Amino acid sequence: MGSDALGLLMAGLSNLTPGAAVMIAVGGLLIYLAIAKEYEPVLLLPIGAGAILANLPLSPLVGPDGLLSILYRVGVGNEMFPLLIFIGIGAMTDFGPLLENPRLMLLGAAGQFGIFGTLMLALALGFTLNQAASIGIIGAIDGPTSIYVSSRLAPELLGPITVCAYSYMSLVPLIQPPIMRWLTSRRERAIRMPYTQREIGKRTRVLFPIVVTIVVGSLVPMATPLIGMLMLGNLMKESGVVERLTGASSKEIANVVTLFLGLAVGSTMRAEAFLTVSTLKILGLGILAFALDTAAGLVFAKGLNLFSRGRFNPLLGAAGISAFPMAARVVNRVGLEEDFDNFLLMHAMGANTAGQVASVVAGGVLLALLGAS
Amino acid sequence: MIALWIGLELTLYGMGLVFLLLAVLWGLIALVTRFEPEPRRVAGAWDAAVAATATAQASVQAADAGALDPELLAAILIACRAHRMSRRKQAAPEMRTHQPGTLPSRWVATGRTRQNRSWAPGGRFA
Numbered sequence: 001m002g003s004d005a006l007g008l009l010m011a012g013l014s015n016l017t018p019g020a021a022v023m024i025a026v027g028g029l030l031i032y033l034a035i036a037k038e039y040e041p042v043l044l045l046p047i048g049a050g051a052i053l054a055n056l057p058l059s060p061l062v063g064p065d066g067l068l069s070i071l072y073r074v075g076v077g078n079e080m081f082p083l084l085i086f087i088g089i090g091a092m093t094d095f096g097p098l099l100e101n102p103r104l105m106l107l108g109a110a111g112q113f114g115i116f117g118t119l120m121l122a123l124a125l126g127f128t129l130n131q132a133a134s135i136g137i138i139g140a141i142d143g144p145t146s147i148y149v150s151s152r153l154a155p156e157l158l159g160p161i162t163v164c165a166y167s168y169m170s171l172v173p174l175i176q177p178p179i180m181r182w183l184t185s186r187r188e189r190a191i192r193m194p195y196t197q198r199e200i201g202k203r204t205r206v207l208f209p210i211v212v213t214i215v216v217g218s219l220v221p222m223a224t225p226l227i228g229m230l231m232l233g234n235l236m237k238e239s240g241v242v243e244r245l246t247g248a249s250s251k252e253i254a255n256v257v258t259l260f261l262g263l264a265v266g267s268t269m270r271a272e273a274f275l276t277v278s279t280l281k282i283l284g285l286g287i288l289a290f291a292l293d294t295a296a297g298l299v300f301a302k303g304l305n306l307f308s309r310g311r312f313n314p315l316l317g318a319a320g321i322s323a324f325p326m327a328a329r330v331v332n333r334v335g336l337e338e339d340f341d342n343f344l345l346m347h348a349m350g351a352n353t354a355g356q357v358a359s360v361v362a363g364g365v366l367l368a369l370l371g372a373s
Numbered sequence: 374m375i376a377l378w379i380g381l382e383l384t385l386y387g388m389g390l391v392f393l394l395l396a397v398l399w400g401l402i403a404l405v406t407r408f409e410p411e412p413r414r415v416a417g418a419w420d421a422a423v424a425a426t427a428t429a430q431a432s433v434q435a436a437d438a439g440a441l442d443p444e445l446l447a448a449i450l451i452a453c454r455a456h457r458m459s460r461r462k463q464a465a466p467e468m469r470t471h472q473p474g475t476l477p478s479r480w481v482a483t484g485r486t487r488q489n490r491s492w493a494p495g496g497r498f499a
Contacts, residue, residue, distance in 0.1 A: 102402040102406070105398055105399040106392070106395060109388075110392075113388060115387070116384035119384065120384060124376075124377060124380075129379065132380065133383075195480075199409075200406065203409075204405050204406050204409055208405070211402075212398060216398075346480060358391060362391050365387050365390045365391055369387055369390075
């Protein structure tokens with residue numbers, strides 16, 4: 001065996017850089033979190049695998065014709081994957097609790113403050129406007145929206161933003177409760193809100209996605225792809241006449257696209273792009289975005305409680321985010337801690353679905369304000 | 374400083390637009406649901422009282438005529454009914470009428486999901 005052949009065999013090891021080794025460890029950490037802690041495993045596992053595959057020395061997968069590069073170009077570079085996932089989310093979401101109590105829509109709006117608050121903080125830390133907006137969108141607490149907006153405004157930050165959005169989303173039960181307890185009194189948390197299930201007819205359920213798409217699409221055209229796909233999935237579900245399409249969107253298509261999206265995002269986590277001070281700043285700002293969303297929602301709900309003369313439980317404000325249904329379950333849980341017989345779940349579900357619509361609207365508004373084309 | 378000013382401006386316009394859009398949606402949804410067919414009317418308090426009295430009289434006659442005054446029994450029935458309605462409004466667990474295997478309401482479904490799955494990763498707070 002000649003020295004050339006030996007060199008070729010050892011090419012992998014000789015090209016392994018310390019940065020790549022660190023990123024392989026990061027990929028391993030994401031896989032650990034997905035398997036051992038069950039933190040958003042459906043996405044963190046493929047992202048972790050993608051990060052490892054992309055950082056292996058001389059990996060052909062991230063070459064010009066490599067699988068991961070192709071997946072990135074066809075699905076993330078042109079925003080197709082997040083939009084396909086939105087169809088599945090729409091097909092899986094029941095907007096009934098929101099339709100029963102549409103005023104909860106305002107809680108969804110208040111829950112988007114984290115986007116803009118984080119944007120200002122990112123600007124203060126020296127990020128450019130587009131980068132700051134992309135970091136701010138972590139506050140939408142909505143993975144596909146974060147990917148969609150950041151891939152348009154700052155594709156160079158896509159990796160850390162996506163990892164941040166998805167990994168923190170699974171930490172909602174740990175991030176939210178302390179803020180809830182800090183900003184509300186025991187008496188406020190124990191406020192009971194009677195719930196009476198109101199029948200929402202099929203006509204309203206079918207009209208809802210159509211009306212939302214037309215109104216939001218007309219007023220904020222930049223939000224049309226996001227809201228249009230979300231509502232298309234919901235329209236298919238509520239119409240009840242295309243069960244095969246609904247099933248495929250919410251299962252097969254969503255699963256396949258999630259796998260491809262995870263691998264493609266993981267492939268952006270190359271050592272030279274990921275191991276920077278910016279990534280650390282983004283990780284810190286991501287936590288702040290979640291905290292600001294929760295705090296703004298709670299403060300707004302406290303205002304509503306004041307106007308309703310003490311009949312509105314301020315905890316519901318924390319559910320006005322897009323992390324569905326985790327935020328609603330956390331709100332219900334914290335409410336039960338104060339009063340074992342106080343069931344806030346269905347109200348919180350309404351606020352939570354409002355947060356889903358609001359995060360998409362906020363993403364579109366942000367793109368429109370920054371003049372993204 | 375200029376960047377921060379731009380950020381503040383974006384925040385004001387952005388949050389304003391988000392609130393405006395969602396308020397418009399609120400109004401439209403309220404309008405659409407307004408034309409929903411009325412749900413089946415529940416019998417009024419008077420009807421309930423009459424029905425309860427009739428039931429009480431029938432049960433007293435069927436059992437022991439001297440055991441309870443029919444009016445007292447009617448009052449107890451009305452109180453039970455009011456308590457039941459109040460608990461139903463609170464969506465209390467004992468009001469779940471769907472048996473396992475039946476098609477449940479959203480409330481029952483979420484209740485069952487909550488029982489079956491931990492809300493926190495790793496079940497640490499379950």
